[in-house]
Amino acid sequence: MAKPASHPPLAERLRPKNLGEVIGQQHLLGVGLPLRIAFESGEPHSCILWGPPGVGKTTIARLMASSFDAHFITISAVLGGVKDIREAVEQATIWQGQGGRRTIVFVDEVHRFNKSQQDAFLPHVESGLFTFIGATTENPSFEVNSALLSRAVVYVLQPLTEDDLKQIIAKVLAERALPAIETIAVEAVDRLVAYADGDARRLLNTLESLSVAARAEKISDVTDAWLLKVLGERLRRYDKGGEQFYDTISALHKSVRGSDPNAALYWFMRMLDGGAEPRYMARRLIRMASEDIGLADPRALRLALDAAEVYERLGSPEGELALAQCVVYLAVAPKSNAVYQAFNEAKAFIKKDGTRPVPLHLRNAPTKLMKELDYGKNYRYAHDEEGGFAAGENYFPQGMADPGFYRPVNRGLEIKIADKLNELKAKNHQKN
Template sequence: MARPGTPRPDSSLLDDSDLLAVDRDALRPLAERMRPRTLDEMVGQRRLLAPGTALRTSIESGHVHSMVLWGPPGCGKTTLALLLAKYADADFRAISAVLSGLPDVRQVLAEAGHRFAEGRRTVLFVDEVHRFNKAQQDAFLPHIERGTILFVGATTENPSFELNSALLSRCRVHVMEAVSGDDIAVALQRALDDETHGLGGRGLRIAPEQLQVIASAADGDVRRGLTLLEIAAELAGESVAGETGTGDAEEGGGSPGTITDDILAQVLADRTRRFDKGGEQFYDQISALHKSVRSSNPDAALYWLARMLDGGCDPIYLARRMTRMAVEDIGLADPRALQMAIDAWDTYDRLGSPEGELALAQLVIYLASTAKSNAAYTAFKAAKRDVVEYGTQEVPLHLRNAPTKLMKSIGYGKDYRYDHDAEGGVALEQTGFPDAMGERVYYRPVERGMELKLKEKLDRLRADRTRAQRKLKDGE
């Protein structure tokens, strides 16, 4: 086949159809040319596809079922769907929920129906299936039930949230994982050795540690790793062509070249890690950040902050979430945390990126390092539950405002004691709750940070109030 940087085949030996096939193959990306043709060639996914596993056994026997493949980009969802069709001796059809509408779906299903009537099966692969709305997803249901199609949906989002229950009930969900760096390195080496579909025969030289760098930079995505390798190979070929003064390195007598550290630096410049704004990874990472702060682990919290900023998360969103952490998880154990969160938010708003990101970094370190208490958060939730349970309770007369003579005459404000005039500055014998509820305790300070002092004071006041109110009731 014709490969970039190599002479074209002698056209006298090929007919027009052969030349067209050669040209088409040369235009296909390396990742597409190196797509696995058997289950043994797939890298990663050992949990699902190791010899003897249920899914592999069903695929090899040709008895496959409709399924949803959930996993990150480049983990092999499309490849697995192709192999399903191959092992089942079925026709393969693919549509993308990004590009296709309901008319396209109906046409593909109609064609599958005709093949089914002729005794042939169809594996229908739906990429990005979570982008279909409910009506579009429902269109597959009767065809899955009748067996007209073997449905294979691919999604990077949590199917529980993105796919309707009717579709999920008819499919098995298989979770696919990001491919490890070592497994990606295996795929890269295979591409370097393959002379038919890969880069073999070009004499490319790359050190094992450099190959591992590319595998690591692929960030769990085999397709990305192969693309990076292909770009590096093209740059190595171009550098040789420039040195020999010809557009074709092999015809100029030079070797196809070495993938050097300089070439790798060019290829890997400005790469980004996997991050899906608003998707599953987004919520997983903000959860990891919040829980690291709650666990008083500033190092882990700082890592997740850096990950989210690196992935393009809006820093203002992170400032808002960390302000929430200051209120929910730190609370009155360290009231300074809330003000620091507001200050960091304001600092980023004034400085922007990257200078303002340091304020967010300082904030997350402080939040994770300081004393924690969710006592105020828990107390507020308990008070809200009582509001629902007890309904619209009347305000006790002694607590009501009495700005007019009429209000005073009907008892508004009667028997109210002004706390500043009471001994100790607190009128312990009067309640602050509706009569039907009695005294309630919502706020229970923890013995950490500033709440330790609050706990000592409130424990004493609550005990004194209980005694004073009991004494008043006994006197009545």
């Protein structure tokens, strides 16, 4: 067993020793919420902690061990193998025979283990020899064997919020965890929080690097200008939440809307190179597919969703190619914001209009009383009508004219949609 470091990293020194010290993940650890209940029950259970780096997966696993007074065995799936699993089983067996003390086996980056390695845990989890806790940054649905997954509760951890990260910085300063640094300017705090991007470990490692530089230069007060000088060009370019970040994503969106694949790729790569989270990029591409392409090419939305899923499976950098493919497709696809405009018009209309009653013929009639009250009376079942269309039927509230929210554009599939709507409108006129 490796000897503990004489001077452990800041992230290790600040690791919470009880639930009350944990910053973030209150959607799981708050009073009456899932993980808090698990801690308070006194009964450990196997689980998968799924979330991005630096959000507290290892911390929660260690706190579980201390809360349940259990032996804690850590296995790194990056460095370990079946030999480590076998040793963990042997240790757990010994401890179980010496007073029946519980064991928690924590597997970091569990998705790195192959199927046979993951299967090696199953009989011991089922027998209760130890409690299994896996940590992963990848979607467990794809990366963890279904047999192991079925025996574990999945807890989804979120990136730390800006307020969470600011609390961590405040704690570092209040506890003088880095004696070389006494104060950090508000602007520098904002930049550090943006750079950390929800990752507490990244934040603490950055603060530790700053401390080394501050000690060397005999600086105790961190300003934004000094921060930029020390951390270099990458931090200067990446300012998530700042004006440059949103200007760049705006340029990408407008390039896609403007059907320029080369400009779209340029801005997309600028975002990635600047440190933008690929999952954020995937969400924006899905939005573009709905807002700017819509029904002119319905395949665009499916492709955007597929690209997001591919990224979840492959991660960086392999999955970024699928996102780039999506960027190009969206840029060259026919454009329509007809559904987007219809959505906004309908939303505005509903907000200012009264709550109109549903016409009787459109109401459901599951009971005898409702039928006696004429619910559903004279409703025309479209599938029984010629062409599957009840010509002349009205689906709006009584006295309300058709507001015509949706107006297809003369591009892509919406050309055919417009033709179909015009055909149905003509049949309505003939019937009326």
